[in-house]
Amino acid sequence: MFRTMETKTRILPLLPLRGILVFPYMVIHLDVGREKSVRAIDETMLKDRAIFLAAQKDAQKDNPRPEDIYTMGTVAEIKQLLKLPGGTIRVLVEGLARARIRHYLQEDPFFKVEVEQFIEEQPRTSHIEALMRSLLHQFEQYVKLSKRIPPETLMAIMSIEEPGRLADIVASHLALKIEDKQALLEAIDVATRLEKLCTIVARELEIVELERRINIRVRKQMEKSQKEYYLREQMKAIQKELGEKDERLAEGEEYREKIAQAKLPKEVEERALKEVERLEKMPPMAAEATVVRTYLDWILALPWNKTTRDRLDIDVAAKILDEDHYGLREPKERILEYLAVRKLVKNMKGPILCFVGPPGVGKTSLARSIARALERKFVRVSLGGVRDEAEIRGHRRTYVGALPGRIIQGMRQAGSKNPVFLLDEIDKLSSDFRGDPAAALLEVLDPEQNHAFSDHYLEIPFDLSQVLFITTANYLYNIPRPLLDRMEVIQIPGYTEEEKVEIARRHLIPKQLKEHGLEPEQLTFSENAIRRIIREYTREAGVRNLERQIAAVCRKTAKRIVSGEGEKVHATAQNLEKFLGIPKFRPSQAEKEDEVGVALGLAWTENGGEVLAIEVSLLPGGKGKLILTGKLGEVMRESAQASFSYVRSRSRQLGISEDFHEKCDVHIHVPEGATPKDGPSAGITMATALASALTGKKVRHEVAMTGEITLRGRVLPVGGIKEKVLAAHRAGVKTVILPEENRRDLEEIPSSVKNKLRFVFVRHMDEVLREALIDEEPQTQSRLPCSLPPSMAWGQA
Template sequence: MSEQIKKVPAVALRGMTILPGMIAHFDVSRERSIHAVEQAMMDDEQIFLVTQRNAEENEPEAEDLYQIGILASIKQVIKMQDNIVRVLVEGTTRAQLQELFSEGTYLAAEVMTFSDTEDLSDGAKEAMLRGVQETFTKYCMANPKMGKEFLKQIKEADDLEKAMDQISNNLPVRFEEKQHILEAVTLTERYEVLVTLLLNEIQIMDLKNEFQKKVKAHVDQNQKEYLLREQMKVIREELGEENTESDADQFLEEVGRLKADEKTKEKIKKEISRFKNISSNSSESAVTRGYIETLLELPWNKVSRDNRSLKNAKKILDEDHYGLEKVKERMLEFLAVRNLTKKGESPIICLVGPPGTGKTSIARSVARALDKKYVRISLGGVRDEAEIRGHRKTYVGAMPGRIVNGLRSAGVKNPLMLLDEIDKMSSDYKGDTASALLEVLDAEQNKKFRDHYVEIPIDLSEVLFIATANSVQGIPRPLLDRMELIEVSSYTENEKEHIAKEHLLKKQKERNGLKEDELSISDAAMRKIIRGYTREAGVRNLERKLGEICRKVARKIYEGEKKSVKITEQNLSGYLGRERYTYDRKNETDEVGIVRGLAWTSVGGDTLEIEVNVMPGKGAFKLTGQLGDVMKESAQAGISYIRSISEDHGIDRKYFSEHDIHIHIPEGAVPKDGPSAGITMATAMFSAITGKPVRADVAMTGEITLRGRVLPIGGLKEKILAAKNAGIVTVCVPKKNEKDIAEISPEIKKGLEIVYVEHMQEVLDVALVK
C-alpha cells in the first residue's frame, strides 16, 4: 500500500457518503463550503469530501467528521436560488483526513491517499468475485426493485474492485453503512463489509416478506391502506408487547359500575365483545366505540333526590316571580301529589303566553325549587325527525336525538326538561318532528322510548317535561292533547311595575356594576318607562330600557360626574330619549261610522278604530287596511245582517244598490286578521248607514253571525287591559266569555263597565247614542 499526502479544499457533507466511481450531486449553502468549491475549480478541480458524524452541526470541526473521506473530481457547478450551489462530482480515491485548517474563507484539508497494492492471487480474487455475485443475486431475488439489467451487469463483471464499487454505489442503504464500505481500504476488508451488509439486507427482506404474508391473511382487499399499521400490529404480537389494559377491558369495568338493569348491561357487553373483534384501524371501530361510550354515559337507573318541602318551593317561586299565581299553584299541587304517591310519573305541562312573560325562567325556578337537574332543549326551527329520535347507526355521523342528549348531559333519569318554543317546530321531507314528540310526551308510551341510535328502550316517565309556546295555534292537535295547558298571560301595568322594582332593576344594577344607593328610579318615572318606552306583553324590553339607564349612570359615576343618580319623570328623556309609544285614547266626541274595537297581538292587547264611509254609487263594498280573509268574511256577514234588518230601522230597500260602503282600519301597513272585529265592523256600518253616532267611550269585541248572534273570542285579558289604557268606560264582550272575565283580576276590571251581549241588537242598544 503506497501513501501520498496532499492539501486540497474540503467540504463537509451532511447525511450522505460518496464512494469511488460514484457520480452524485449535492447542494451547498454554507459560505465556507461554497468558497471551497470555487477554490477547487480554480485549482485542479479536486476536492476532499468527508461526511459529518452529526448532520445538525453547522460549523463542524475535525473531531465532528469521519476520518476517511474521498477525493472527488468536480464535473459541474450550478448556482441556484437563495445562495445555494449545486455541485456534480465523481468519487476517485479514498483519502484519510490528517489535518483540517482554515484557508481564509474556506476549509482546506491535508489528506493521505491510498492505492491498493494488496498481494492477492488470481484464485482468491475470482473466489471473492463469485461470492459477491452469488450474494448479490440472492439480494436481488429478495428485492426485485434492483432491476434485472443491473444484476446481469454484475454477473458478467470480471473485475472484483469495479463490481464491488458498482454494488456499493447502488445499494439503497443509510449513509452510515456506506461509510463502513468507504473505510474498508483493502479489497479483503471491503469484501467482508459488503457481503455482511448484503446478507443483513437479505435477512431483513425475508422477515419483511414473512410479515407481509401474515398481514395479508388479516387484511382484505378494501383495507390495503392500513397495511403499514397492520404490520406494526403483527410485529408487536411477535415480540409479545400486547397491551393488557385495553379499551374493551376499561369498558367492561365501567359496565360493572353502571346503574342499569341486567338486560341493558348484557346488550352493552355484547357490543363490547363485537368491539374487541374489530380491527382498531377500521371505520367501524370508531362507530362502535362512540356507541358504547354513549350507552355508558346514559343515566339508566341513576336518579337525583327531589326536595319535598312545599314551603321551600313556594318561597323560591315567590322570590323569582311576581304574580303568575296559577302557574305557582299548579307546581305546588304537582309536588304535593308526588310526595303523597311516592311515584315518579310526571305530567307534561305547557306554558302558553306572549314573549317576555317569563315562561322559560319559570321552568328554571321550578327546577331550583325541586332540586332537579335542569335541561333546556330549544325546538325553534327543528324540522328533522332525527333531531328528536336520533339517527340510525348505519349513517355516517350518526348521533342520539336531543332528548337522549339532554338526559346524558343531566346525568340523571329524572331531570326537569324544558322543551322551549314547541310551537316553532316545522316539518319537511325528513319527517314530522311534532309526531316524533308524541311518544316522548305520552305518559303511557314514554316508559319505553326508543331512540334510533341507542336502540335500547329508555324510561322517560320520571322526567318532568315543561313546554313553552307563544300560541297554541302552531301546535298540532294530537301533540296538544298530550299536554296540560297553563296560560301565562300579559302583565298589567301594576305587575310590570312590581317586577321592575323587585327583580329587573336589581338585576341590571348588579350586571352594570352599580351599588344599591347609586341609582334610584321614582314610581312616576317607572310608570312612564312602562307606558311610553315599551309596548309588550312581557317585560323583556322593559329590562333592556332599565339596562340602558344603568349603563348611562355607570358612565357618569365612573367619570366622577355624579356620585348617585335619581331618575324622575322630568329627567327620564335625558337617558332614554323621547317617548316611543302613546296609547290611542278614546275620541272626545261621539261620531258617526267610527267604532273602537279591541284586538289581541303578540305583544299584548291593543285598540283599533274602524271607520266606515257611505257614498252614492252602485252598491260596491270596499275593504282596506290589509284585512285578512277571516276579517273580510266577518264584514260580509255584518252587512248581510244589516240588510236583513233594514226594514225594521227604516232603511230603504234601494239604499244598498245606490250607495257604496267603504270600511277602513287605520295603520294600513300592519296586516290584520281574526273574527273578533265582527260586531265592531257591523256597528260602524250600521251607524254610517243610519247616521246615528256611536258613543266615544264604548269599545267592543266579538264575532258576528249572519243572524246577528255574538260568538265568543279569546285574548280577553289583554283586550280589557288595552281598553282601560285607552280610557274606555264601557266594553261589550260576548255573553259566553263571562267565565273568562271572572278570571281577570279586579285590578284590571276596576273602573270599567263590562256589558255581556248575546245578539247584535244588544250591541247597538249599548253603543249608539240614544
C-alpha cells in the first residue's frame, strides 16, 4: 500500500457545493448564486483563479456553517466565467488535487480557509495494476449495460495510465450518492481508493443488470398482451364468419335479461345497463372486468322492490312476545303501539329503538322476537370494535377487493326491503384515522335521510326508510350524542328475583333440558333451588349466568344417568352444592341490629343493585383529618367531603362540639375495598353515618337510603332507583329513603316488591336524620370526645 507523503499548505477562498462533488481532473460547470459564493469567486478571479471546493453535508441549508461542510475537498482552477441574468454566475472549473481544511480563517464576507493539499506519487505496483485492470473491466461492463456513458468516453478512460487519475475520472462518471463520492474523495491512498471504487462499481453493475432483467420481463409481458389482443380479434372475426356469439356479448345479454327481470328502479336500471356496456368493451380476463361483474351481481342481489307482508295482529304479537320473554313490560308495550299505528298508517317511517341495559337481560333475543311477531326477516350486525367508516358506508370501487358496507350487506342477507335490522353493541363503536363510523351511522338512523342512503360502493341511493332499526347498548353515556338523538331509548334495567325464577322455570330449564338430551321427568328443580342459584351462584342483572349454572346441573345429571347412578334427579336447595360446588357469592344482607356509625346505602352496578354498609370511625387525638378508604372514585370522594362539611355546619343542631374537627380524625370506609366505587348516590348515607358517629346515636338497621347531598343539606335525585330498591328488598330492608324527585320512579318497580317496603321521600338532610337515627341518649362522653353534653342533644339546641 502506498500512502501520500508530500503536502503543501495554501490559503484559498472556499466555495460550498450543494448536491454535487468535484473530483481532481474533473471539468464541470457550476452555477453560483449565493452572495458569499459570488464574493469568493470574485476574490479568486482577482488572484490566481485557484479555489477550494467542498460539499455541504445538508444540501438544503442556504447559509452553511463550518460544521455543515465536509473537511475534505478539491483544489480547483476556474477556467471560464459567465454572468447570467438575475445575478447568477456560471463558472467552468477543473479539479486539480485533493486537500483538507486545516483552519477557517474567515467566514464573512466569504469563507477563507487554510488547506493542506496532497501531492500524489503514483507508482504502479503489481497490486495497483491488478486493481486498475479489474476496475476497467467492471466499468466497461457497466457502460455496455447502462448505455448512459458514450463509448468515446470509455475509450478515453481506457487510455489513462495513472492509477489515481483513473480512479477519480471513473468516480466522476458514476451516478453515486454524495456520501459515497465523499468516501472516495477522502481515500488519499490510491490502492484504498481503487478497492473502494471496485466495490461500488460491482454494486452498480448488479443494479443495472437487475434493471435490464426487469425491462426485458416488462417488454415480454407487453408483447404477450399485444399477441393475445391480436388473437382475440382474429377469434372474433372467425366467430362472426361462423355465426357464433362472442363471449363478452353473450355475458352482456345475460346481464341485460337479469336486469329486465329484476324490475329495478329507473335510476338503478340505467346505472346497471351503463356498467354492462363497459363490461362488453373490456377483455374478459381484465381485472376491471371482475370489478364490474361483482358490482352488477351486488345490484341484482339487493332487494330494491322486495318486501314482506307485516303481520299486524296485536293479539298474536302480544302472545309471541310473552312466549319468548317474561316481564319487559315497556319494550313489549312499545312494539304493540308500533303495530297499532302501522295498521292505521300504511306508509309510516320505521322507528329506531335503542334497548339499553346490562348484559344478559335479553336485548338481542327481544329483537328476534319482534321480527317473529311481525313476520319480518331478521338481520344482526355487531358493531363492537368497528373503527373504520368504510364498514358502514362501504369502500370505493378503486380496487378488486372493494365491498359495500355492513348495512348494504345486511340488506342483501335479509332479501327484503323491510327487515328488522339489529345494530348490536352500538356503544362499543370507536374511531381513528380511517374515519368515524358513528358519524356514518347518522344517515342510516335518521328517518329524514335514510330513504336515500348512499353507499360508497354502490354510488346509488338505497331506501332504508321501511327498515325497523333496533340498536342495543350496555351504557347510554358511551353512545355519541348526535346518534342518540336519532333513537328512542328503552331502558331494560334487569330482572327481579321473582322474574328470574319465572324465566328459569318457563324458558331456561326447558331449553337446557332439550340441549342436554334430558326429559322433563329426569331432572326437576325446586323453587328454593332456583332461588339459591340466583342468590348465591350468580350476581347479575340478566339471566346469562343463571342459564350457565342450570346447564352445569344438566351436565352433572346427564353424567349420572349415563353412568347408571340414577334415572331421576331432583335439585333442591340442600343438595345444590353437589352439582355447583360451594356458593360463589354472599347475598347482601341488612345489618342485624342498630349500630353507631354504620348506615346502609344503595348502589347501582352493572350486575344490578347492591346494598353497601358505609362505616365511620372517630380517631381521638387527631387534627380533623378526613380519611377515605374503599377504592372510591373522584365523585364519591367529593360526596364524602360535602357530607363532612354539612355535618360541621350543623354541629350545634346535632349536639356536636363545634371544634370536634380539632380533637379527632374521621375515617370513612366503604366495603368491599377491592371493588371500585363511584357516583353521587352515597351522599346522604355518608352524612347519616357521620352524624351517627359524632352524636353517638344509633342508625336503624332496617333503613337503607340513596341520594346526593349538597353543602346546604339539600337531597338531590339519583338514577338506578329500580335496581336499588330491588337490592334493598333482597337484603331484607324494611324502609327505603329516597329523594322526593325520585317519587315518579316508583312506577317502574313491581307491585310485589313495592308493597313489602316502606318508602320515605325527603328533600333535606334533616328529614333523613330524623328518620334514620334513633333519638336516644348518646354514648358516654369518654367514648365520644366530639359530643356536647346531653343537655345539648339534637333537637333541643
